[in-house]
Amino acid sequence: MKKVLFLIIVMMSCSLVSQQLIGKVQHFSSTSELSIVEISERVIKEIKLDNEGTFSTENLKLSEGYYLFRSGNESITIYLKQNDVLVINFDAGELVNTVAFSGEGSKRNTYLISKRRYSDKFKEKTDVFYGVDVVQYKNNVMSLQKRYKELLTKEKLGKDFVYNEITNLKYDYLLDLFNYKNSQKVYFGKEIKMPSEFLALFEKTYLDNEKLYTIFPAYKNLASLKWKLDIENNEGFVKMDQVFSKVKIKPLSLELLFSFYYAITEKPEKVQDYYALFRKYVTSPNFIRRAKNQLNSVKATAKGKKSPSFNYKNTEGKQVALANFIGKYVFIDVWATWCMPCLQQIPYIEDLENKFKEKKIVFVSISVDDEDKIDFWKETVKTKAMKGVQLFADKSFDSDFIRSYGVASLPRFILIDPSGNIVNSNMYKPSDTKTAKILADLLQ
Numbered sequence: 001m002k003k004v005l006f007l008i009i010v011m012m013s014c015s016l017v018s019q020q021l022i023g024k025v026q027h028f029s030s031t032s033e034l035s036i037v038e039i040s041e042r043v044i045k046e047i048k049l050d051n052e053g054t055f056s057t058e059n060l061k062l063s064e065g066y067y068l069f070r071s072g073n074e075s076i077t078i079y080l081k082q083n084d085v086l087v088i089n090f091d092a093g094e095l096v097n098t099v100a101f102s103g104e105g106s107k108r109n110t111y112l113i114s115k116r117r118y119s120d121k122f123k124e125k126t127d128v129f130y131g132v133d134v135v136q137y138k139n140n141v142m143s144l145q146k147r148y149k150e151l152l153t154k155e156k157l158g159k160d161f162v163y164n165e166i167t168n169l170k171y172d173y174l175l176d177l178f179n180y181k182n183s184q185k186v187y188f189g190k191e192i193k194m195p196s197e198f199l200a201l202f203e204k205t206y207l208d209n210e211k212l213y214t215i216f217p218a219y220k221n222l223a224s225l226k227w228k229l230d231i232e233n234n235e236g237f238v239k240m241d242q243v244f245s246k247v248k249i250k251p252l253s254l255e256l257l258f259s260f261y262y263a264i265t266e267k268p269e270k271v272q273d274y275y276a277l278f279r280k281y282v283t284s285p286n287f288i289r290r291a292k293n294q295l296n297s298v299k300a301t302a303k304g305k306k307s308p309s310f311n312y313k314n315t316e317g318k319q320v321a322l323a324n325f326i327g328k329y330v331f332i333d334v335w336a337t338w339c340m341p342c343l344q345q346i347p348y349i350e351d352l353e354n355k356f357k358e359k360k361i362v363f364v365s366i367s368v369d370d371e372d373k374i375d376f377w378k379e380t381v382k383t384k385a386m387k388g389v390q391l392f393a394d395k396s397f398d399s400d401f402i403r404s405y406g407v408a409s410l411p412r413f414i415l416i417d418p419s420g421n422i423v424n425s426n427m428y429k430p431s432d433t434k435t436a437k438i439l440a441d442l443l444q
Contacts, residue, residue, distance in 0.1 A: 018059040019080045019105075021047070023088035025071070028053040029372035032092050036060070037068040037075065040214045040251035053092075064160075066168070066217050071095045072370065073338050076116060077217055079108045079161060093338065093373045096120065107155045111165075114151050119144060126344050126431055130183040134195045141176040145169060164216075171218035174205060178225060187344075189432035202226070208248040223252055228259055237273045244277065257281055264294040265406035268426050271298050297406030301425040307416045308404035312366060312391040315378050320391055322401075322420065329361040329442060331427070332414040334407050336369045337380045342411040346384055348430035353387050355436060359443040360418065363388035368396045368410070417442075 025032060034047035034055060044062070047055050064082065068075045074095040080086070084105035091098040096116060101109045122144060123129045129140050148169055152162060177198045184190040194202075207223040214220070231243045247253050263274040275295050282288060301308070311321040322330065333349060335342035353363050365388055367377050374392055381390045393399040397407065405414060405425055413427035415438075423442070428435045 018061050018082065019084040019086065020057055020059060021069075021086050021088055022056040022103075023054070023090070025049060025053040025055070026089075026091045026098075027372075027376075028092045029370075031370060031372065033070075033072055035070045036062075037070050038214065039066055039068065039217050039220050041068075041255060042251070065164075065215055069095075073336065077112050079105070079112060079164075081105060081108075081158075081161070093369070093376050095338075108157050108161050111151055111155065111157060115148050118147055118151070120340055122147075124340070124344055125347075126183075126187045130180070130187055134180070134197075137180055138177070138197075141173060144176065145173055148172075168216045168218050171216055171222050174201060175218050175222040175225065178202060178222060182225070182229060187429065187431045189428060189434045210249045210251070213249050213252060220252075223249065224255055227252065227256060231256070232263075232267070232270075237276045240273055240277060241280070261287070261291055261294065262408045264291060265298055265408055266426065268298055271295060294406045294408065297404060298425070301405050301422055303422055303424065305422050307414075307420055307422050308401050310366070310391070310393075310399070310401035312393055312399075312401075314392075315381055315390050320389060322416070325362050325364075326420060327360065327418050329359075329418060329423075329439070330414075330416040331361060331363045331439070332416065333363070333365040333430075334368060334402065334405075334410060334412040334414070335365060336367055336410055337373065337377055338369070339410040343384075345411055345430050346386060350387060352430050352436060352439065356439060356443060359439075361439065361443060364391060365389070366391045366393050366401075368393045368399070368402060368407070370396055 021036070025034070028049055032049055032053075034049065036044045036047065036057075038044055044067070045057065045060065047057060049055050060080070062080055064080065066077055066079050069078045069088065071090070071092065072095075074093075076095060076099060078086070078088075085103050086101060086105040086109065087103040089100050089102075096113070099113055101113070122140075130137070132140065149166075152165055152169075157165075180198065181192055181194045184192050205222075207219075207226055209219075212219045213223055227243075227247055231240050234240045234243055244253075244256065247256065257278060260274045260278040264271055264278070267274060272295075275291060278291050279288065282291070307322065309322045311319055314320050331352070333342075333345070335345075337343075349363060349365070365386065367390075369377050369392070371394075377392055380386075393402055397403070405412070411429070413429060413435075414425055415423040415427045417423050428438070
């Protein structure tokens, strides 16, 4: 197996070939941004749209392999080979759901998007996929793998691609197993030990190979998750720094540094530790300033502080302000239509709304979609039958309220008391059992 992997690495990293991407974007705007990105997150090429929403790249001369095709906040995995002329048509803001491929290379990429859609759909109901015991969870993951392989053999996709994808699926399987422990904490607030069966598999998997990191998407994601959790699970800056110093893959080190920036507001209990890590290794004055702003936002939105205000439009175009809810607790969900983890929380928010419908609490969902996606936001609210107060932030992530809370990733939940003071600026997810308990105690 090692010899075969070595041959794949040599073949895919040394063979520069020529490809072209062409296509048309429906419902695009002047702010629409397209790019081709390496698996390791390095942007290869920004793609310009003309006045009709069409695009065409010059000869790309990329090595055969996996890449990310990014539109705004969405991205999909594509696979390019020599002489591919891949046609990519989609609706702006709905890349995953609407993209259609044609031309040379279309069958490979149709398989990849079919796999992505199936995975998203299967994992959307977190209680069904993740909220199960170890045996059932492994069965769920194996069911996913079985479906992926059925899709892979449905069409003649080429011997090399099929072999590479089977290798990628092996790491994808390990990634899902590795995610079990973390998913229990993220979705349900449960602290569990990694099942010994899963742990044994990880210990046999070498996750410090830079070539594999840059070639196989699942290997990259597995290595990234493993190191992020290793750092997070250590207490204090010194121990976290010791773990970080052991990372051997340079692009992974850069990825982790960016994760430290987001963790400043995502992990308030370790805000100083993540800021110190970021500050030690990043020298850019601009990035240091932004990290400092994040740190200040955490301090400014600490428990007991007066909450920043908002005044946003609802689905009917009427302005709704935080001041409208004085006298009630306000549970705020900051989300976007393109955010899969956000969509996964919608059923749990509805459960909370039903549970506390007679209590003095209002549930407010604030979308940070781009301004030109307001119609799609309205349609999503309608399609998902979302209840509560639905609002649209006026400047996406640059809205004053969103910036004041240092929101850098989604979803984000905030709890405010009847006097307009902050109870928790980084509230537990609705799917976490602690959320219902906290609300019940406050509302009794």
